[in-house]
Amino acid sequence: MSEEIVKFKGSRSGLVLVLDTTADFAAIEQDIRTKLESGSNFFRRGTVIQVLPGVLNEEDTAKLMKLFHQYGVIFRIADNEPAAAETVAETAAEPQQPITAAAADTGLTQNMTVVNRTVRSGQEVTSQGAVLICGNVNPGAEIVAGGSIDIRGTCRGIVHAGAYGDTSAFVIADHLMPVQIRIAGLIAQAPDQIEKPDCAERASIKDGQIIIEPIER
Amino acid sequence: MSEVIVITSGKGGVGKTTTTANLGVGLAMRGKKVVLIDTDTGLRNLDLLLGLERRIVYTLVDVIQKRATYEQALVRHKKYTNLFLLPTSQVADKTAINPEQMAELIAQMRNDFDYILIDCPAGIEQGFQTAIIGADWAIVVTMPEISAVRDADKIIGRLQAEHKEIKLIVNRIRPQMVKEGTMLDMTSIDDILSIECIGQVPDDEKVVDSANRGVPVVEWDSSQAGQAYRNIVGRMCGEKISFMEFPTEGFFTRLKHVFGH
Numbered sequence A: 001m002s003e004e005i006v007k008f009k010g011s012r013s014g015l016v017l018v019l020d021t022t023a024d025f026a027a028i029e030q031d032i033r034t035k036l037e038s039g040s041n042f043f044r045r046g047t048v049i050q051v052l053p054g055v056l057n058e059e060d061t062a063k064l065m066k067l068f069h070q071y072g073v074i075f076r077i078a079d080n081e082p083a084a085a086e087t088v089a090e091t092a093a094e095p096q097q098p099i100t101a102a103a104a105d106t107g108l109t110q111n112m113t114v115v116n117r118t119v120r121s122g123q124e125v126t127s128q129g130a131v132l133i134c135g136n137v138n139p140g141a142e143i144v145a146g147g148s149i150d151i152r153g154t155c156r157g158i159v160h161a162g163a164y165g166d167t168s169a170f171v172i173a174d175h176l177m178p179v180q181i182r183i184a185g186l187i188a189q190a191p192d193q194i195e196k197p198d199c200a201e202r203a204s205i206k207d208g209q210i211i212i213e214p215i216e217r
Numbered sequence B: 001m002s003e004v005i006v007i008t009s010g011k012g013g014v015g016k017t018t019t020t021a022n023l024g025v026g027l028a029m030r031g032k033k034v035v036l037i038d039t040d041t042g043l044r045n046l047d048l049l050l051g052l053e054r055r056i057v058y059t060l061v062d063v064i065q066k067r068a069t070y071e072q073a074l075v076r077h078k079k080y081t082n083l084f085l086l087p088t089s090q091v092a093d094k095t096a097i098n099p100e101q102m103a104e105l106i107a108q109m110r111n112d113f114d115y116i117l118i119d120c121p122a123g124i125e126q127g128f129q130t131a132i133i134g135a136d137w138a139i140v141v142t143m144p145e146i147s148a149v150r151d152a153d154k155i156i157g158r159l160q161a162e163h164k165e166i167k168l169i170v171n172r173i174r175p176q177m178v179k180e181g182t183m184l185d186m187t188s189i190d191d192i193l194s195i196e197c198i199g200q201v202p203d204d205e206k207v208v209d210s211a212n213r214g215v216p217v218v219e220w221d222s223s224q225a226g227q228a229y230r231n232i233v234g235r236m237c238g239e240k241i242s243f244m245e246f247p248t249e250g251f252f253t254r255l256k257h258v259f260g261h
């Protein structure tokens, strides 16, 4: 497949819809529909997606609003020119670059995404705020959260907390055994042999390093 | 009441076609009216496992493109006359059939059979969508290997998103290796997939032999894999059958019972 015509980028003020303006609207609409129907839980119900003013005309905006609405997603035109240039799409690709924007003061970490099932290989849960998974995170699954991540189950996938730079974010799981943990701009890799821990653990940043410690709950 | 079941896996070569042939013959041996649909267009081999290649006249692609009715394309099994194969084309590719066309065909066929089993191609592209669309539920086949389980997990996620009920068959188990800890055991597989298991099939040389002869092992009394397939057929028909014990050197090991939990 060539360059995607529809992209969703995270920014400080939420998810932003970025369009290939050379593509025709029917193709854009179809692409969005396919993504929404794909069943992966990229968009939780109640997710807000914004588009920069002037990108779409009124008629097309209304059509997309209706389409997103069918999937419980709120679509609107961003009211002020957001600092959308500062997206997380790039930082996700190159996470070793420290991300400076702090999400904590924007209040983004207040809302929580709750997923009541096991997240399986190839599935992704992305949220501006915190994420609570009541189920397992399987190998090959990815959780990306602006805030902290709490897994009431076994975590064997990839988890990224504080994805927009919040270094106070943490990851908790009943059995924390991911292949990789990312918090803000830091990455920690699992050792070659992962033993199943018998108590809940929390990963957080201490002295510029990701550390894992047992917790009670 | 007919049941439409797709047999799928994600990873290729784990035993979907073998499973389809054995369950089809097994159900037919119990007097059910069964049709097996091969959707692996371009790479068909279900006909070979059933010894029916020479009898094929029309294919699924002919039916979809309205050059034949599905009744004309059905190939009747030599021994079990209530078993039919709807073969696919060896020369066309997966784009020859789209999911909507398949759904329409299944809707048309479903009242004529007790069971419709659909053999799915490997992968998650159009062929997969076409194979699963008309199914009431799915059997996911996997092997006790990390990569096969990972791909099964991905497929399970896709199927759950389509609200399909799923049951698991673990194929090619080597009890000796499980015992030595060099092969994933049922507990570790269940830990990740957490799907109801309806079959644990041992690795059995007779499966290869039977494929060459066009007679599935489910018909062979002496085959362990054959017994495992007969047990699955029984479970599909609502019987409570516990999992087999496979002999390993000197001992008997019991694989964890995960059926029905």
Ligand SMILES: Nc1ncnc2c1ncn2[C@@H]1O[C@H](COP(=O)(O)OP(=O)(O)OP(=O)(O)O)[C@@H](O)[C@H]1O
Pocket: B009, B011, B012, B013, B014, B015, B016, B017, B018, B019, B040, B120, B121, B122, B171, B172, B173, B201, B202, B203, B204, B205, B207, B208, B211, B225
């Ligand atoms: N239980 C078994 N014991 C021994 N060999 C087996 C067993 N099950 C399958 N095989 C062998 O594994 C090979 C692959 O099986 P099969 O063709 O059924 O897989 P498949 O999932 O349909 O493959 P594809 O993805 O290519 O369609 C065949 O050679 C078959 O004989």
Ligand SMILES: [Mg+2]
Pocket: B016, B017, B018, B040, B119, B120, B121
């Ligand atoms: Mg096959």
